[in-house]
Amino acid sequence: MKRAYLDNAASTPIRKEVVKVMVNTLKHLSGNPSSVQHSYGREARSILEESRICIAKNIKASPSEIIFTSGGTEANNLILKSSVLDLGVKHILTSKLEHTSVLETILDLSIRYKISVDFISVNEKGSLDFNNMEELLKKNIYKKTLVSLMYANNEIGNLLEIDKVVFLCKKYNAYFHSDTIQFIGNIPIDMETLSFDFATASAHKFYGPKGIGFVFIRKHFLKKMKPFITGGIQEYGIRSGTENTYGIVGLSEALRLLYSDFKNHVKKMKNLKSYCISELKKIIPNIIFNGLSYHSDKSIPSVLNFLYPTKKDHLFYFHLDLMGVAVSKGSSCNRNKISHVIQSITSEYLLNKTMPVRISFGMFNKKKDIDLLVKALQMIKKVK
Template identity: 80%
Template structure:
């Protein structure tokens, strides 16, 4: 049976070159990177630090600003929790469209440490109201504030107007954290130029292994931070525990390869997305695309999200899977198929939501037009 994997925002296929690097590291690098007294340990340390340099180079950071983690969720937790404990943040400004690893962590922190939280107003396309953002920052100017906003939304693909956010953060002396998990390795990013204070990433979103990611933390902030995981001095004392050397080596190779051919990969995915939009319009009259996902310049190329006309049929995704098409309703962190995504609920009126099901298509470098054709064919069969 023909199959089309169109859920790359959840996890991407791992590249063969990455598998090779990881396999060689597992086979031949047996030392502990903290055991620098002997050659085995020094070899492992060399792999670790060369990987750190590679990651930093590709996002335009300093190697000392890269902290390896077990993935994006841990990286987001590290940033948010350390901000409260070490930077004395007492106010967080975010949006209702963030990933659960940000929203749930902020909720926990607000209850545990009595942190005040505000959500920036959004319109029906998921676009932030910057006047409201400035109003809230101005009102809380005497509180130490952290702004946490996703660079590219993982469900509707909206790209954050980062320059506007950074301008307001600087104006009101707020720290800025961005969940860049859908961006790193898939879209150009320059953390130095954009003046991020914190950014987070996960290797399995850019054709690397699962269970490994990193946090970018600006040097002047890193010096103020204390470890959340204690018992060692790994990762500049911020995250204790023996580093996952083969995972880190795989992450490094994945990010290197991603940015080697990023221009051609982005163009290919943009063309696939445009083709998919045109084909969907042919079979679904008055199709509604969620957020800005169908906008060529205001959304990340890899994500397209739309409402499929069907009343409360949560089996839609299974039907598509049986026909060989893998898509999702949104974030893979939502396991309840009957429950609508919090992102879609935030931007869609209830009546329309009860008449439709959201479908998130996310393209990757291994997709072709035939995958889109298979999706369209499957949707036509389901409608009949």
């Protein structure tokens, strides 16, 4: 049976080149990177630091600003919790469209440490109200504030108007953390020109292995931050524990390969997205796209989110899977629930008459995958 994997925003397939370097590392690297008293450990340390340098070079950061984690969720937790515990943050400003690893961590911090939290208003397309953002910053001007907003929404693809956010953060002396997990791997990022204080990434979003990611932390914060995980001196003392060397090597190689041909990668994603929009409009004349996912300049090229007109059917996605098409209703971290992002920008009336569908393209997709999706949607419509 023909199959089409169109859930790359949840996890991308790992590249064969990445598997190769990881297997080679597993086979031949036996030392602990912290055991620098002998050649086995020094070899492991050398490979780990070479990977850190490679990652930093691609995103135009300093190697010392890269801290390895188990993935994006831990990276977001590290920044949010360290900001409160170590940097004196008393107020967090975010939106209701963030990933659950951000929202649930903020909720936990607000309960445990009495941190005040405000949510920036968003419109029906998921765009931030910057007048409201400034009002909330002004209201809390005497509290040290952390602004936490994702650069590219993982469900509706919206790109953050980063210049406006940075301007307001600087104006009101707020720290800025951006969840860039869905951005890195879809659009090149340059930490030299972007005024992030903190950013996060996860390898399995850009054709690398699961269970490894990193956090970007500006140099001047490193000395102020206490260990997030205690018990060792690894990762500049911030995250103790023996590093996942083969995972780090895989992350580094995946990012290197992507940056070596990013222009063509972005072009391919845009072409697939444009073709998909065109084909969906043919079978759903009054199609409703969620957020700005349909807009080529205001969303990442890999994500398209729309409402499929059908009665609420909890087996809808399962039926598509049986026909060989893998899509999702949103973030995999929401499991079987309708996404909080979609609920925030879509009326209950519409949600009762439609099913949200997130299509996310990857480097291994072709137009025939979209054709299979369209055919499957037509078959479901006929059965209904």
